Amino acid sequence: MYGYYKPPFLVEQEGISISVENNGEHWIYRRTLGSDKVEKIILADGKRLIINPVEPLNTPKEITPNLLIEFEKTLLLAGGAKRKIFLTFPIEIGVFISDKGDRNIQLLDVMTLARQKFTLYGEVSNGVLCKHWKSKIYSISPSPDSLQEGIMELTLRNTSSDWASISKAVFSAYGMKLYYGSDGDAFMRARMDILNRNTAETSFELQHISGEIKSSPLRDFKARKEAFGVYSLQKLGFVPPKFYMGWGY
Amino acid sequence: MITDFDFLDISLPISNGTVTLGSVLKFILILSFSTLIAKILSLYLRRSLKDRVSKDMCETIIKIFYYGMLTIVFLSNLSLIGINPSALLVAGGVTGIILGFASQNIVGNLISGFFLMVERPIKIGDQVEISGISGYVTDIRIISTIIRTYDGLLVRLPNQQVFTTNITNIVGHPVRRFEYTIRIRYSDDADAAIFLIKDLIDKEPFALLNPSPSVFVSDLGDSWVNLTVRIWAPVSEWFGIKTRVLWNIKKTLEGNGIEIPLPQRIVRIQSDPKKIPEELMPPEKEIESVINYEERVLA
Numbered sequence: 221m222y223g224y225y226k227p228p229f230l231v232e233q234e235g236i237s238i239s240v241e242n243n244g245e246h247w248i249y250r251r252t253l254g255s256d257k258v259e260k261i262i263l264a265d266g267k268r269l270i271i272n273p274v275e276p277l278n279t280p281k282e283i284t285p286n287l288l289i290e291f292e293k294t295l296l297l298a299g300g301a302k303r304k305i306f307l308t309f310p311i312e313i314g315v316f317i318s319d320k321g322d323r324n325i326q327l328l329d330v331m332t333l334a335r336q337k338f339t340l341y342g343e344v345s346n347g348v349l350c351k352h353w354k355s356k357i358y359s360i361s362p363s364p365d366s367l368q369e370g371i372m373e374l375t376l377r378n379t380s381s382d383w384a385s386i387s388k389a390v391f392s393a394y395g396m397k398l399y400y401g402s403d404g405d406a407f408m409r410a411r412m413d414i415l416n417r418n419t420a421e422t423s424f425e426l427q428h429i430s431g432e433i434k435s436s437p438l439r440d441f442k443a444r445k446e447a448f449g450v451y452s453l454q455k456l457g458f459v460p461p462k463f464y465m466g467w468g469y
Numbered sequence: 470m471i472t473d474f475d476f477l478d479i480s481l482p483i484s485n486g487t488v489t490l491g492s493v494l495k496f497i498l499i500l501s502f503s504t505l506i507a508k509i510l511s512l513y514l515r516r517s518l519k520d521r522v523s524k525d526m527c528e529t530i531i532k533i534f535y536y537g538m539l540t541i542v543f544l545s546n547l548s549l550i551g552i553n554p555s556a557l558l559v560a561g562g563v564t565g566i567i568l569g570f571a572s573q574n575i576v577g578n579l580i581s582g583f584f585l586m587v588e589r590p591i592k593i594g595d596q597v598e599i600s601g602i603s604g605y606v607t608d609i610r611i612i613s614t615i616i617r618t619y620d621g622l623l624v625r626l627p628n629q630q631v632f633t634t635n636i637t638n639i640v641g642h643p644v645r646r647f648e649y650t651i652r653i654r655y656s657d658d659a660d661a662a663i664f665l666i667k668d669l670i671d672k673e674p675f676a677l678l679n680p681s682p683s684v685f686v687s688d689l690g691d692s693w694v695n696l697t698v699r700i701w702a703p704v705s706e707w708f709g710i711k712t713r714v715l716w717n718i719k720k721t722l723e724g725n726g727i728e729i730p731l732p733q734r735i736v737r738i739q740s741d742p743k744k745i746p747e748e749l750m751p752p753e754k755e756i757e758s759v760i761n762y763e764e765r766v767l768a
Contacts, residue, residue, distance in 0.1 A: 280674055283703055336674040338703065340644050344680065349643050349703050352678050 221313070221367065222400045222447075225269045227262075234333060234367050238315065240269060251315070253331050260328065267317050269328070272447040273370060273406035274314035275393040277351050278330040285393040285451065286463065288341050288350035289372070291357055291386065297414065299381040306358035307389075308369040310334035310351070311406055316448050327450055333368045341390050342467035350390055363405075370398070370406030378414040386414070386469050395424040395461030398447040407444065412469075420465040488551040496549040503542040511535050525592035528608070532586070536611065574629065575612065581632035582611045591631075596639040596704075599631055603639075640704040644677060647700060647711045651718060652693040657727045659686050659694055665721050666698055675710050677701040692733040 221233045227240035227247055237252040240262070247262040249269075277285055289307055297303060315329040339352040356362075361371055378384045389412050399407045409425040511531045518527045547554050586609060591597050595606045597616070604618035614631045616624045639645075653662050663684045670676045670684070680701045688695035698718070702710045719729065 281706070283675075283705060337671075337678055338675055339678040340680060340701070344644055344701075345642050347643055 222272045222404055222406075223270075225271065227267070227269065229269075231271070234365075236313070236331065236333070236367070238271065249315075249328060251329050251331065253333075256331070258329050258331075262317065264317075267319065270316040270318060270322075270325070270448060272314060272316075272445075273311045273398050273400050274330060274447065274450045275396045275398070276310040276312045276332065276334065276353070277393045278312055278314075278450050279332045280336060284338070284349040284351060286341070286348055286350040286390055287393065288339055288352050288388055288390045290352065290354045290388045292354060293357060294385055294387045295357060295376075297376055297378045297384045297386060299378055299383060302375065302377045304373060304375050306361050307355040307372045307374055308353075308362060308364050309355070309372050309408065310336075310353050311366070311368055311370050313367065314448065314450060322448075325448055330450065333365075341388075341465075347467065348390070366404035366406065370408060373407070373409045375409075375411040376414070377411065380414055380416050382417060384414040384417075384420075384469070386412075386420075388469060389420075389422055390463050390465050391422050391424070392461060392463040393449075393451045395463075396449060396451065397424050398449060399444040400447050401444045406447070414469065418466070418468050420469045421462055422465065423462040488549075492549045492551075496546055499546050499549075500539075500542065503539060507535050507538045510538070523592075524594060525589075528593055529586055532611070574627070577629040578612045578627050581628035582609070582613075585609055585614070585628055585632055590636050591638055595641070598637040598639065599626060600634050602626070643704060644680070644701050645704050645707050646680070647702065647707055649698045649715055649718070650687070651696040651698060651722070652690070652729050653696060653722070653727050654730045655692075655694060657694070659696065661725065662696060662722060662727050665725055665727070666696070666718055669714065669717055669721055670698075670700060673710060673714055675702050675706040676714065677703070693730045 221231055221236070221238075225231065225240070228242050230237070230239040232238075235253060237250070239250045241248050241250070247264075249258075249260040249262055251258040275287075277287060287309065289309060291307070295305070310332065311334055312330050312332040314327060316325050317328050318325040334353075337352045339350055340347045341350045342348055355372075361373070364371065374389065376386065389410075391410060396408060401407070411423055411425065413421045415421060511534060514531055514534060515527060518530060522530070544554050585591070591599075591606050591609070591614070593606050593609060596604070597606055599614075599616070602616055602618065602624050604616045604622075604624065606614065607617045607623075608615040609628075611628075613628055614626045616626060618624060651662070651666070653659065663686075666684045667682070670682045676682055677700075682698070682700045684696060684698050686694060687697035700710065700714065722729065
């Protein structure tokens with residue numbers, strides 16, 4: 221489903237139907253997902269549509285820029301150790317409209333097939349609202365349903381000298397960089413630095429995937445494209461791309 | 470731009486020289502021009518800060534900038550109207566006392582407004598309840614706070630009142646809890662009802678996983694079993710969920726044969742007023758009859 225489309229077109233997969241039709245004077249964008257239907261009029265010619273995975277923080281409503289991934293099993297990491305694991309994260313599918321050459325991009329629609337749930341990280345008085353996702357821990361890259369789940373390569377680094385018991389990680393959408401392959405799988409690469417007994421810091425690797433082909437067991441690196449993100453279109457202002465986990469991990 | 474005003478030679482002798490009508494006009498012109506410039510600069514500042522900081526912070530920065538600029542211009546041009554700023558500082562104590570008595574409420578509101586901006590118990594856009602008035606804070610000015618009530622009325626509260634009264638900030642924390650009491654019949658399976666309600670909450674995206682929701686039997690009433698449902702939700706979404714989930718609970722329970730009972734009262738109509746109903750008979754006799762029955766059985 222992911223890729224570039226020149227109107228008119230119709231794409232259908234897993235109950236999602238996206239189409240752009242010419243209606244004489246203008247174009248009509250239609251999207252159906254179950255009982256949820258979206259219809260928009262496009263008053264422009266020569267545009268193209270981009271469908272790609274986006275940060276999973278836009279549906280049902282954009283109320284937080286943070287994603288909490290809860291590990292299905294608690295993970296113990298020795299002091300000073302560095303390990304790489306794979307997780308899954310929920311996928312949201314973004315539809316963008318753009319000029320040729322990916323200029324002047326505008327978000328048209330966002331949808332998801334993944335379960336949606338929110339949680340609080342921290343205390344009631346000063347905690348942080350997060351989108352919640354529960355993931356298994358994999359030692360090699362899993363093969364989830366590409367329209368529902370993406371793959372996150374997470375590098376854990378314990379900078380303290382104590383054992384770290386890790387059961388969750390929180391990420392900020394402002395730093396997320398998503399990539400998608402020709403087979404439709406979505407991918408993110410992140411890191412989590414354990415600072416001490418109760419605090420950690422998470423961030424995303426901003427370099428392109430093809431930069432470390434040899435070290436990663438993932439398939440089809442070169443075919444991966446960087447996805448347009450909803451948050452990357454917004455002005456960042458003073459929002460830091462890292463997330464400081466101050467209420468435990 | 471401001472030229473010589475000496476042709477206006479009407480002068481007023483004061484202790485610090487003379488004040489001409491020209492210098493007064495010049496003072497007024499400078500102040501007006503500065504106000505205009507401050508407003509234009511505030512507009513530009515608002516545009517540049519719009520996407521970078523929160524609305525509340527943006528308004529505070531603009532207000533500090535606007536009033537700061539006007540204060541500097543005012544103080545630096547006081548000599549035009551024959552007032553020496555340094556002398557004003559020396560006389561500040563006495564002037565302060567006089568002004569304090571003369572404009573006690575205004576100064577009180579002004580100082581309260583300053584502390585409201587510094588302490589920030591409320592922010593622009595918050596939902597609050599102050600002195601029995603509930604609504605959204607639309608502006609915090611230097612003298613007053615403006616609230617738009619839920620039914621769309623504009624209420625102006627003096628800052629002194631806001632600062633000295635109890636403030637309930639409904640959106641002060643990121644999440645809040647709400648609860649329902651659901652009644653089911655004694656004949657219904659309470660465990661099944663709890664399971665159905667928990668499943669419904671689990672499907673609701675904005676019903677938070679942590680703090681976790683709770684559903685439990687809270688009371689055994691005269692005619693029904695009370696179930697208490699407690700759900701935590703984001704402050705921006707709680708009211709929508711509260712209304713949506715309640716109706717869904719009702720539909721789900723009824724769809725599974727669990728009904729919300731109407732109040733029941735058993736009324737017995739006695740045809741013979743002299744006859745005592747069985748349940749009102751003295752207990753000794755009942756026990757005796759049971760004993761006799763057991764004795765008979767054993768025998």
